Amino acid sequence: MLSWEQVFATRASRMKASEIRELLKLLERPDIISFAGGIPDPALFPKDAFAQAYAEVLSGPDAAAGLQYSVSEGYPPLREWLVGQLAKLAIPCTIDNVFIVSGSQQGLDYLGKLFLSPKDTALVTRPTYLGALQAFNAYEPTYDELNLGGNRTPDAYRATAAQAGGRVKFAYLSADFANPTGETLDRAGREKLLYLAAELDIPVIEDAAYQSLRYEGEAIPPIMALDIARCGDIDASRTIYCGSFSKTLAPGLRVGFIVAAAPIIRKLVLMKQAADLHSSTINQMAIAHVAGGIFDAQVAKIRAVYRERRDAMLDALARHMPEGVRWTHPEGGMFIWITLPAGMNGAALLARAIETEKVAFVPGQAFHADGGGANTLRVSFSCADPATIAEGISRLGRVISLERLAA
Amino acid sequence: MLSWEQVFATRASRMKASEIRELLKLLERPDIISFAGGIPDPALFPKDAFAQAYAEVLSGPDAAAGLQYSVSEGYPPLREWLVGQLAKLAIPCTIDNVFIVSGSQQGLDYLGKLFLSPKDTALVTRPTYLGALQAFNAYEPTYDELNLGGNRTPDAYRATAAQAGGRVKFAYLSADFANPTGETLDRAGREKLLYLAAELDIPVIEDAAYQSLRYEGEAIPPIMALDIARCGDIDASRTIYCGSFSKTLAPGLRVGFIVAAAPIIRKLVLMKQAADLHSSTINQMAIAHVAGGIFDAQVAKIRAVYRERRDAMLDALARHMPEGVRWTHPEGGMFIWITLPAGMNGAALLARAIETEKVAFVPGQAFHADGGGANTLRVSFSCADPATIAEGISRLGRVISLERLAA
CATH class of the missing domain: 3.90.1150.10 (Aspartate Aminotransferase, domain 1)
Known part of the structure; x- marks a missing residue:
C-alpha cells in the first residue's frame, strides 16, 4: 500500500x-x-424567486447557454448589475473590475494563491475570520497581527516579516460586522489602514461578506471607496473587495465576487481558468435574475x-x-x-x-x-x-x- | 500606485x-x-430534464436545503448514485470514497495542491491535457514524460526528478479517448503503468472525463478497476479517479467527482472546506435528479x-x-x-x-x-x-x- x-x-x-x-x-x-x-x-x-429564475432561464433562449461552459470572468449581466450596486457604495468601476467566484471563500483562496509564497506574511486582525486562515494556510504563510489601535510602525511589520523569512504581502480584514466579533472599523481606522498599506506598499483585502446587513447607525464607506476617493481611479486602488450573495440571497448556489484593479482581475481570471474554469453558469444567471428583481x-x-x-x-x-x-x-x-x-x-x-x-x-x-x-x-x-x-x-x-x- | x-x-x-x-x-x-x-x-x-429537476427541488421539501450551505464531501444521494455507476465499472466503493468537486478541472487543481511542492515532478504523457498542466503549474512542479512505450526504468524517473530538485509525486493521464489525442491506453499499458507506479510508490491520477463516450470496440477496465483487482480494496488503491458530468449531462453546473481511498478523500474534503466550502448544493441535487432519471x-x-x-x-x-x-x-x-x-x-x-x-x-x-x-x-x-x-x-x-x- x-x-x-x-x-x-x-x-x-x-x-x-x-x-x-x-x-x-x-x-x-x-x-x-x-x-x-x-x-x-x-x-x-x-425560494419562489429562485424557482421562477431557474424556470425562466431553462425555458427561454438562454437555456443551452446556461448549461454550457462560460467565460472565467463571470456572467456579464451579473457583473453589470454589480457595477450598479458598487456605484451606490462609492466604488465607481466597470465590468472589467468585477470577477465572479464560487462564493467569497473561493475569493480568499485565490487571493492567498496569488500573493502568498511560503513564509510570506499575511496581516490579520486578532481575532479574524477562521475561513480566511484556512484558505491562506494552504499557501504556507506566517501571520502577523494587524493592530490598528496601537502605534506599531511599518518598519516593525517589515522586520517581523523578514524574521519569518519572507515579506508582508497583504492586510486582510472584515471592516463591517466582522466574523467573529461583530465589530466595525470606524472611518479613522480605515484611513489609518490605508496609510499603513501605502507605507508597506501592500494590498488591502476587504472582506465585505456582511456589508449589506446593517441594523443601526450610518454606513461607513467601504475601505475601497476611501481608497478610490484618495487615488482617483479603481485601477490605481490597492484595495481588493470580496463580496457575497450568501448572506443576502442564498449560499447554496456558491456565487460571490471580487472587485479590484483590472490587472489584478486579469490575473485572477487566469487562475480560475486553471482551477475550475468558471463558476456555475446557470447559478450566475439565476442570481442575476433574483438580484435584479428583488435584491433591495x-x-x-x-x-x-x-x-x-x-x-x-x-x-x-x-x-x-x-x-x-x-x-x-x-x-x-x-x-x-x-x-x-x-x-x-x-x-x-x-x-x-x-x-x-x-x-x-x-x-x-x-x-x-x-x-x-x-x-x-x-x-x-x-x-x-x-x-x-x-x-x-x-x-x-x-x-x-x-x-x-x-x- | x-x-x-x-x-x-x-x-x-x-x-x-x-x-x-x-x-x-x-x-x-x-x-x-x-x-x-x-x-x-x-x-x-x-434541458427539459434539468428544468424539471430544478422545479422539483425548489417546490419540494428540499427547497431550503438546496439553497443552503452543505457538507464539503458533496450531496449524499448523488454520491450514492455514483457508487452504483462505479460498481458497473468494477470499482467497488462506498460514498466515503466519492467526493464531489466543481467540475473535474477542480479535481485536478486539488490534486496538484495536495501532492505538489515546488520542484516536485509530475509525470505526464506527451502530449497531455492542457488544463491539467495549467492546474498543476500553480504549484510550481517540473514535468517528466510518462512514457509507457519504452523501457525507461523507475530509477531513471527518480534520477530525473532528483536532478530537478524534488521527487516524483504522481503520474497523470487520461486512459480513454484522451484529450488531445483521442487515443486509448490498452490493458497491457494500464498494467505496465500500475507496475511503474508501484515501483515508484506514487499515485496514479486517472482522468476519466470522456470514459462514457465510447463509439466502437470493447471497454477496457479503468486503471482503478485493475488496481483494485490487484490490491483487493479501494482503500488500498493508489489510483485516484476523476470523473465529470460535463461531457454527458452538462458542463454549466460545474459538477464532477473524485473517487479514491478514504484517507485521500478526507484530505480533499479538508482542502475543499478551506478553498470554497462545497460545490453548489442545488446543482448537485439537480444532477442527482437528472442522472437518476435519464443518464443511460x-x-x-x-x-x-x-x-x-x-x-x-x-x-x-x-x-x-x-x-x-x-x-x-x-x-x-x-x-x-x-x-x-x-x-x-x-x-x-x-x-x-x-x-x-x-x-x-x-x-x-x-x-x-x-x-x-x-x-x-x-x-x-x-x-x-x-x-x-x-x-x-x-x-x-x-x-x-x-x-x-x-x-
Whole structure:
C-alpha cells in the first residue's frame, strides 16, 4: 500500500478539520439550542424567486447557454448589475473590475494563491475570520497581527516579516460586522489602514461578506471607496473587495465576487481558468435574475428579522451574563463576541454547556492565528427566534456562572 | 500606485492565458468553421430534464436545503448514485470514497495542491491535457514524460526528478479517448503503468472525463478497476479517479467527482472546506435528479450523434489530407490528433487557415509540457454536423497542401 505521507505536498500538513464545521452537526440535534453556526436562516431564502429564475432561464433562449461552459470572468449581466450596486457604495468601476467566484471563500483562496509564497506574511486582525486562515494556510504563510489601535510602525511589520523569512504581502480584514466579533472599523481606522498599506506598499483585502446587513447607525464607506476617493481611479486602488450573495440571497448556489484593479482581475481570471474554469453558469444567471428583481426588498426583509434577533440576544446577555463577562454590540451581521474572565476556557465551557444545558457556541481560540483567545466565544443570532435566543442565553449564563464558581 | 509584481507569489509568473480559451471566441464568428473547442454540443443538453429537476427541488421539501450551505464531501444521494455507476465499472466503493468537486478541472487543481511542492515532478504523457498542466503549474512542479512505450526504468524517473530538485509525486493521464489525442491506453499499458507506479510508490491520477463516450470496440477496465483487482480494496488503491458530468449531462453546473481511498478523500474534503466550502448544493441535487432519471438514455443519445460526427471526420480526413499527414483513430471522445510532416508549424498554419479558408483548430504545442509538438494539431468533431465537418476538413486539407508547397 502506498505510503501517502511521503507524496503529500508540505502544505498538506496544515490542512485541519474546522471546529465550526464539526459543530454544525449539532444543529441537527433538536434538543440543542445552537448559536454555533454562522449561516443564514433558510426560512428567509427567496425560494419562489429562485424557482421562477431557474424556470425562466431553462425555458427561454438562454437555456443551452446556461448549461454550457462560460467565460472565467463571470456572467456579464451579473457583473453589470454589480457595477450598479458598487456605484451606490462609492466604488465607481466597470465590468472589467468585477470577477465572479464560487462564493467569497473561493475569493480568499485565490487571493492567498496569488500573493502568498511560503513564509510570506499575511496581516490579520486578532481575532479574524477562521475561513480566511484556512484558505491562506494552504499557501504556507506566517501571520502577523494587524493592530490598528496601537502605534506599531511599518518598519516593525517589515522586520517581523523578514524574521519569518519572507515579506508582508497583504492586510486582510472584515471592516463591517466582522466574523467573529461583530465589530466595525470606524472611518479613522480605515484611513489609518490605508496609510499603513501605502507605507508597506501592500494590498488591502476587504472582506465585505456582511456589508449589506446593517441594523443601526450610518454606513461607513467601504475601505475601497476611501481608497478610490484618495487615488482617483479603481485601477490605481490597492484595495481588493470580496463580496457575497450568501448572506443576502442564498449560499447554496456558491456565487460571490471580487472587485479590484483590472490587472489584478486579469490575473485572477487566469487562475480560475486553471482551477475550475468558471463558476456555475446557470447559478450566475439565476442570481442575476433574483438580484435584479428583488435584491433591495430581500435585504430589507432579512435586516428586519436579524435586527430583532440581535436585539433579543443583546437583551438576554444583559440579563443573564454574570459579572466579569463582556460582549460586543454589533451594528449588523450575525455575530456577538463574548469575552469571559481571564483564566476561563471556551472549549472546556462548550463541552460543559452541551452536556448540562444543551446550548452550543464556538470557542474563540480557532479565530486566533496565534492560538490565543482561550477565554472568548462566538455566538450567532441568525438562526433562532427571539424566544429561543432568550432561553439559550439564559442557559449559557447558568453554565458560565457555574463554571466560574468551580474555577 | 502599488507595484503589484513585488507582492505576487512566485507561482503567479506561471499563470498564462490559454490558447484554447482565446480560440473559443472564434466559435462565435459564424463564417468560421471551428474544430478548436472541446466542448459538448449544447443542442444535446437535456434541458427539459434539468428544468424539471430544478422545479422539483425548489417546490419540494428540499427547497431550503438546496439553497443552503452543505457538507464539503458533496450531496449524499448523488454520491450514492455514483457508487452504483462505479460498481458497473468494477470499482467497488462506498460514498466515503466519492467526493464531489466543481467540475473535474477542480479535481485536478486539488490534486496538484495536495501532492505538489515546488520542484516536485509530475509525470505526464506527451502530449497531455492542457488544463491539467495549467492546474498543476500553480504549484510550481517540473514535468517528466510518462512514457509507457519504452523501457525507461523507475530509477531513471527518480534520477530525473532528483536532478530537478524534488521527487516524483504522481503520474497523470487520461486512459480513454484522451484529450488531445483521442487515443486509448490498452490493458497491457494500464498494467505496465500500475507496475511503474508501484515501483515508484506514487499515485496514479486517472482522468476519466470522456470514459462514457465510447463509439466502437470493447471497454477496457479503468486503471482503478485493475488496481483494485490487484490490491483487493479501494482503500488500498493508489489510483485516484476523476470523473465529470460535463461531457454527458452538462458542463454549466460545474459538477464532477473524485473517487479514491478514504484517507485521500478526507484530505480533499479538508482542502475543499478551506478553498470554497462545497460545490453548489442545488446543482448537485439537480444532477442527482437528472442522472437518476435519464443518464443511460442521454449517454446513448449523445454517443450516436458523436459517433456519426467522428465517422464523418475520419472519412473527410482520408479524402482530403495530403500525403505525409497522419491522424489518430479514436474509439470515443471528441478529438482527433493530426501530425503534419516534420518542419511544418501548427501555429503558423492556424493563422493561415483562419485567414484564407476560415477553418480553426488548436495547434498541438500547448499540450506539450516540454514545448515540443510544433507540427501537431487537435481537431474536435463534437460541435459540427457531418456536412460541416466534411467542408471544414476539405478546407483544412487545402490549407495544409498549400502550406506544404510553400515550405
